[in-house]
């Protein structure tokens with residue numbers, strides 16, 4: 001329940017501080033569609049930039065593109081989405097609520113996992129410093145039993161889904177006595193497949209209109225441009241093509257705020273490699289992407305890899321980077337070894353060759369592909385939910401602080417005149433004028449300075465700069481740090497460098513080395 005409360009706080013904080021609004025709110029909203037507000041748009045842009053810099057700017061052999069959302073409909077035939085981009089759905093006959101059958105089963109396993117966590121915590125307490133977690137997990141009979149049960153359930157579900165044996169998926173739900181989480185009813189329909197793509201039409205007259213899909217992933221825009229980019233960019237294998245952009249999925253169950261949306265944004269990179277080298281590159285990108293996450297300092301324990309039991313039709317290896325969201329560990333990013341499936345399919349459906357001529361080998365081949373695919377909105381939720389904390393202070397009060405990594409914070413510094421007179425606002429505004437060339441900064445003169453500090457803490461602003469009467473004498477100001485609340489007297493002329501040292505992308509991305 002505590003986690004539920006934390007999640008509710010995250011959602012209301014996101015609204016109250018201008019990060020995320022429900023779409024079409026004045027019309028009672030649109031389910032699983034969200035708008036990013038004044039601060040949210042900045043945070044989202046900063047996350048996107050942080051990814052782009054790490055993937056495109058820092059890698060000589062990766063370039064970025066921006067392909068259209070509308071694409072030729074045959075692309076989705078070739079990619080397998082028309083025939084196989086389905087989720088297994090199940091309805092509860094009493095509550096009339098619809099669920100993803102696989103998610104019901106995964107949630108059941110998450111509950112067993114919570115029991116494991118409980119056992120570990122109890123043992124940790126009992127054994128103190130002598131506690132060896134790895135040994136405990138692998139030897140404690142109760143924990144081993146729980147883990148075996150999870151493995152057994154997930155493996156059976158994986159096999160049934162792979163074999164399209166939907167009757168067995170339902171049988172599993174019944175055997176596990178899984179109930180509707182909202183009503184407790186176990187009166188289920190059969191499991192059916194449901195295609196997640198949104199259809200639309202291109203063309204002015206109904207009879208000549210062409211049926212199109214809104215893209216359900218950005219990856220295909222990269223595959224169909226593979227040869228264009230390779231030739232015009234004179235790219236040599238191995239090389240990557242990256243892009244960020246909107247994707248659309250008619251998700252069956254869209255709860256959990258911006259974790260599962262019907263319109264969302266992806267940041268994907270397809271890395272084209274020589275066939276046979278996919279294992280090494282899979283390991284390389286697993287490690288590299290995890291380093292990127294860790295560079296942001298959200299806590300290494302909050303991430304884990306989850307290798308897929310059930311591989312998608314195009315993959316020969318796949319793993320998820322999972323993050324500990326307020327509702328538990330869930331997929332944040334996927335890393336997939338996609339073989340030559342996509343390029344071969346597009347060759348077959350378009351009738352055009354999509355091969356690479358390797359000058360060293362003097363031979364042509366269809367490259368293999370390694371993909372890294374992360375949801376920008378999920379990354380937003382990871383960063384935002386991790387950052388929101390309630391802190392007990394020494395004077396028995398609490399403060400709400402949004403400890404966003406400074407490089408991602410929407411506003412880097414707030415400039416506050418101590419009082420609204422004696423020329424202090426003019427100096428503060430001049431500081432804003434000087435700093436805004438380099439950083440997004442805010443001017444804030446309303447309320448007592450203590451309240452302004454709290455407001456900026458809750459907003460995630462890493463620095464507050466206060467102009468007071470001493471400033472008139474010696475051109476110094478107080479700079480207060482959001483996380484430590486430490487205050488220092490510094491020269492106005494030093495502000496830019498002090499802020500830069502903490503918010504600069506280089507300072508953060510270098511941690512990947």
Ligand code: ATP
Pocket residue numbers: 217249251258259260261262264265266331332333334373374375376377378
């Ligand atoms: P899930 O199993 O959670 O539905 P997926 O395995 O279908 O996700 P991919 O197709 O691998 O997801 O997409 C890559 C990334 O895009 C995911 O790791 C996730 O971060 C993001 N993503 C996918 N679907 C959504 C969605 N509906 N809303 C927000 N982000 C999403």
